[in-house]
Amino acid sequence: xxxxxxxxxxxxxxxxxxxxxxxxxxxxxxxxxxxxxxxxxxxxxxxxxxxxxxxxxxxxxxxxxxxxxxxxxxxxxxxxxxxxxxxxxxxxxxxxxxxxxxxxxxxxxxxxxxxxxxxxxxxxxxxxxxxxxxxxxxxxxxxxxxxxxxxxxxxxxxxxxxxxxxxxxxxxx
Numbered sequence: 001x002x003x004x005x006x007x008x009x010x011x012x013x014x015x016x017x018x019x020x021x022x023x024x025x026x027x028x029x030x031x032x033x034x035x036x037x038x039x040x041x042x043x044x045x046x047x048x049x050x051x052x053x054x055x056x057x058x059x060x061x062x063x064x065x066x067x068x069x070x071x072x073x074x075x076x077x078x079x080x081x082x083x084x085x086x087x088x089x090x091x092x093x094x095x096x097x098x099x100x101x102x103x104x105x106x107x108x109x110x111x112x113x114x115x116x117x118x119x120x121x122x123x124x125x126x127x128x129x130x131x132x133x134x135x136x137x138x139x140x141x142x143x144x145x146x147x148x149x150x151x152x153x154x155x156x157x158x159x160x161x162x163x164x165x166x167x168x169x170x171x172x173x
Contacts, residue, residue: 005125
């Protein structure tokens with residue numbers, strides 16, 4: 001029987017693979033197209049850089065928390081109540097990144113975060129309040145929210161983008 005840590009690592013890898021397959025299913029010349037939408041993320045790069053930045057924040061939280069500090073979450077100058085503003089700032093910060101750069105960055109951050117998960121025992125990951133910096137929750141909730149669960153969200157977003165591009169609906173070159 002697999003424990004939660006093993007399941008999390010498997011789901012992280014499966015969901016990232018699925019996400020990248022959606023992008024790779026389009027001809028390379030179409031992968032950088034944007035769609036017309038009122039939503040924040042208009043192309044694959046936007047989605048991938050959102051994931052990347054949240055993983056970078058997770059890495060910072062983990063590093064600071066394991067050093068005995070209480071990390072500023074979600075990010076300096078932001079509270080959980082103003083995530084929309086934080087996510088818009090993340091979006092704006094990465095508009096000059098190419099899709100290929102975004103894929104490389106996400107693969108690297110995925111590797112770093114899965115290595116962090118591997119550093120911990122199943123007990124350390126699953127026990128609430130095991131670490132002071134996780135407050136009332138457990139490491140699992142931080143890890144899954146920024147990997148497997150976030151990838152599931154991204155898969156849905158990228159499916160919409162891919163379908164729009166494939167069917168030449170709402171596409172901006």
